[in-house]
Amino acid sequence: MDPIYYIYLATLLFSIGAIGVLVRRNAIIVFMSVELMLNAANLVFVAFARMNGNLDGQTVAFFVMVVAAAEVVVGLAIIVQVFRTRASASIDEPNLLKY
Amino acid sequence: MSIDGELVVFIICGGLSVIGALGMVLSRKAVHSALFIAMVMINLAILYIANSAPFLGMVQIIVYTGAVMMLFLFVLMVVGVDSSDSLIETIRGQRLFGILFGVALAILLIGGIGSSLGDKPDIGLKAANDEFGGNVEGIANLIFSDYLFAFQATAALLITAGLGAVILTHREAWKPKASQKELSVARFMVGAGHPGNKPNPGVYARHNAVNTPAILPDGSLALDSVPEPVRSRDDSLIVDHRAVSTVVELVESEDQN
Numbered sequence: 001m002d003p004i005y006y007i008y009l010a011t012l013l014f015s016i017g018a019i020g021v022l023v024r025r026n027a028i029i030v031f032m033s034v035e036l037m038l039n040a041a042n043l044v045f046v047a048f049a050r051m052n053g054n055l056d057g058q059t060v061a062f063f064v065m066v067v068a069a070a071e072v073v074v075g076l077a078i079i080v081q082v083f084r085t086r087a088s089a090s091i092d093e094p095n096l097l098k099y
Numbered sequence: 100m101s102i103d104g105e106l107v108v109f110i111i112c113g114g115l116s117v118i119g120a121l122g123m124v125l126s127r128k129a130v131h132s133a134l135f136i137a138m139v140m141i142n143l144a145i146l147y148i149a150n151s152a153p154f155l156g157m158v159q160i161i162v163y164t165g166a167v168m169m170l171f172l173f174v175l176m177v178v179g180v181d182s183s184d185s186l187i188e189t190i191r192g193q194r195l196f197g198i199l200f201g202v203a204l205a206i207l208l209i210g211g212i213g214s215s216l217g218d219k220p221d222i223g224l225k226a227a228n229d230e231f232g233g234n235v236e237g238i239a240n241l242i243f244s245d246y247l248f249a250f251q252a253t254a255a256l257l258i259t260a261g262l263g264a265v266i267l268t269h270r271e272a273w274k275p276k277a278s279q280k281e282l283s284v285a286r287f288m289v290g291a292g293h294p295g296n297k298p299n300p301g302v303y304a305r306h307n308a309v310n311t312p313a314i315l316p317d318g319s320l321a322l323d324s325v326p327e328p329v330r331s332r333d334d335s336l337i338v339d340h341r342a343v344s345t346v347v348e349l350v351e352s353e354d355q356n
């Protein structure tokens with residue numbers, strides 16, 4: 001099987017994640033969409049590693065996972081803190097820096 | 100044409116992951132979204148393993164579906180399960196243009212990648228995986244040689260993220276916690292009410308029915324011991340006059356001695 005199909009699949013998932021970030025307004029779902037985009041990028045790394053026959057792509061995907069885990073921790077902490085002060089998880093709610 | 104096993108895996112897992120991704124974006128409730136994206140991540144883990152990346156597949160299941168998604172669900176429970184989206188658009192046409200942008204991005208990327216990578220060879224990872232005896236050994240060799248600095252920076256990043264989470268979710272105590280002594284003083288203050296347990300109904304009485312007021316050691320009746328709804332209908336109170344007089348006699352004989 002041609003591994004280019006993995007790239008197509010990853011592209012599709014990345015686009016769905018991008019639509020999720022743009023359309024949804026619940027901060028947690030937006031965050032999940034970001035995770036989906038990161039996973040799609042990881043799939044591209046893994047598929048390219050297999051196409052090129054070396055393990056660098058898998059190593060980079062591993063680092064992406066570590067960074068994603070760290071990002072989730074801080075991002076969710078920010079969401080919890082915003083929820084405490086504004087009692088809402090909507091991304092339209094924090095608008096104090098507007099204008 | 101023979102049936103390619105990898106193609107079957109790709110069609111099943113790829114299809115399920117696309118369905119899960121669409122469900123994540125389309126479902127109204129955040130908990131459903133979290134479960135859908137957990138499904139996507141498990142399917143992607145299978146696809147990693149199909150791409151001769153067994154280590155990454157396992158890490159994907161442990162880190163993403165095990166840790167990250169559970170963290171998401173935990174925060175969902177903190178924030179409120181039914182915090183669904185409002186349907187009012189704050190920017191007009193945002194939804195339409197967002198979907199248009201996403202579809203255009205997909206078409207652009209698939210077209211561009213398809214035309215530029217169409218004849219890319221598929222070398223496969225068999226040689227690279229066998230070089231050090233396995234996939235994990237091969238990745239370890241890379242991490243601890245070429246990517247050593249990145250690996251150490253990762254350690255700093257994780258510590259910073261942990262500290263950041265602790266500091267961000269920390270709430271400063273506005274007043275010191277009350278000590279046991281302060282709580283006790285507050286309990287005996289004027290107007291604070293009865294300081295201890297109130298007597299149960301039926302204490303020193305010969306009935307244990309709930310409408311029997313307790314008799315206090317001096318022979319008086321503790322009307323507080325009867326629940327308020329029963330007490331308000333005072334014709335229903337059972338007062339054991341014989342028990343009262345016994346207690347009063349006992350108190351008086353104690354006084355004489």
